[in-house]
Amino acid sequence: MRARPVRTALLAVAALGLLPLTATPASAETQPETGGRQHIAVHEGTGPSGPLLAAAYLRCFPTGGSHPTPEASCLKLALANGDYARVPQIHRACPRIYQPVTVVAHGTWHGKTTAYQHTYANQCIANAESGDIFNLTPWSD
Template sequence: MRARPVRTALLAVAALGLLPLTATPATAEAQPETGGRQHIAIHEGTDPAGPLLAAAYLRCFPTGGSHPTPEASCLKLALANGDYARVPQIRRACTRIYQPVTVVTHGTWHGRTTAYQHTYANQCIANAESGDIFNLTPWND
């Protein structure tokens, strides 16, 4: 008679998450990431096969990675729902010197796969049009 209340109590404790029902390691099922992960590469020229000028890894919510300004960049990406083409631009004067750069990004944003590629007339324009997300070194414009 006594075994039934003990088993019921153990099941109640397990349901509250205080006692695991199975003996699995805590890291077996990692929590899904809520933000995004982006790899950003900037290549010289009009082709992504051109020489690599700079690259960074950007992690959002929680922020981190090798990007020089992850907090600001993640906020700008959040405003655009992860779409680089919709990131608010910065108004700044850039030279008219044609030194094209091609930006290639890939990663995830809130569980969906993302990819972006665009050729800009020069790095200053790439920085301005991306709200400085593509300002990886950072360059002084």
């Protein structure tokens, strides 16, 4: 039988100290946090001090929170490695109305603290250029 030589070889390697027979528990400090937790907000105007238009909590891997599209938003953030500036844009026509909004996101992404803020000419442009991650309420043309 083939199983016996393999087991004998593993025991020999373990006896030499090259392969531990028992698993050692990893400490909580050495395991990086997986997924992400983001607080996302959209403010009226050119800064985060403007009136709050919408806010949501986005949890990734496992997905959840109060964000209207957590699965799609987490996937886009994962493809951009948690960097909102690298999320692919959605090409859509938006009205040329100047009604600025400022989007703000902060939280963690795989154990690293994240922060993002950007002002857009209007909500439609904010939604399109952020891959709809900041589309917290339906936009109507």
